[in-house]
Amino acid sequence: EPEVTQTPSHQVTQMGQEVILRCVPISNHLYFYWYRQILGQKVEFLVSFYNNEISEKSEIFDDQFSVERPDGSNFTLKIRSTKLEDSAMYFCASSPIGGTGELFFGEGSRLTVL
Amino acid sequence: EDKVVQSPLSLVVHEGDTVTLNCSYEVTNFRSLLWYKQEKKAPTFLFMLTSSGIEKKSGRLSSILDKKELFSILNITATQTGDSAIYLCAVKPTDSWGKLQFGAGTQVVVTP
Secondary structure (H helix, E strand, O other): OOOOEEEOOEEEEOOOOOEEEEEEOOOOOOEEEEEEEOOOOOEEEEEEEEOOEEEEEOOOOOOOEEEEOOOOOOEEEEEOOOOHHHOEEEEEEEEOOOOOOOOEEOOOEEEEEO | OOEEEEEOOEEEEEOOOOEEEEEEEEOOOEEEEEEEEEOOOOEEEEEEEOOOOOOEEEOOEEEEEEOOOOEEEEEEOOOOHHHOEEEEEEEEEOOOOOOOEEOOOEEEEEEO
């Protein structure tokens, strides 16, 4: 069964460093998303991406965050200068155009900022 | 402010018991409500509900939506240890395709 894959599964970084989290969405999906879950808190929407541009973003998704689809398969989330409070599980998700609307989530990338 | 509230926060049951999980919402521009199961990492999709009163079933799981009273329930009958997980409820608004607003989840532990 097709699935969303994410790398790395866990990354430890120093505060102030740049981090890139990578995702390979399901191949025929056209909508892509990033969500995050801080330990013990709710899953929160960060950004949605369609047709090579951001279609919606939350207030969390400030200037330190950016997303990119550098080629036909990868979808990346870059955090420019990490802060301690960026420590979280980051989930990538995708959904097909014209589908019933459910999002398919990847296994997540755990980011730990020291 | 939009809210999605799940109850209970957690529960422990014995194998074979029936579990009922609740999700209430106060969301403007409601389009649909989704249930996900989160075992270790990735939330996996269970149901999407758009219309009131129509039960969705998948094996021992079923769910229903009440758009008048603004809640949904997820039932799990004849629970098994493999049902142990966090069950997440999320609401999708009409003015967004992928911006789900999640509840805090209900942690279900099924003991042998």
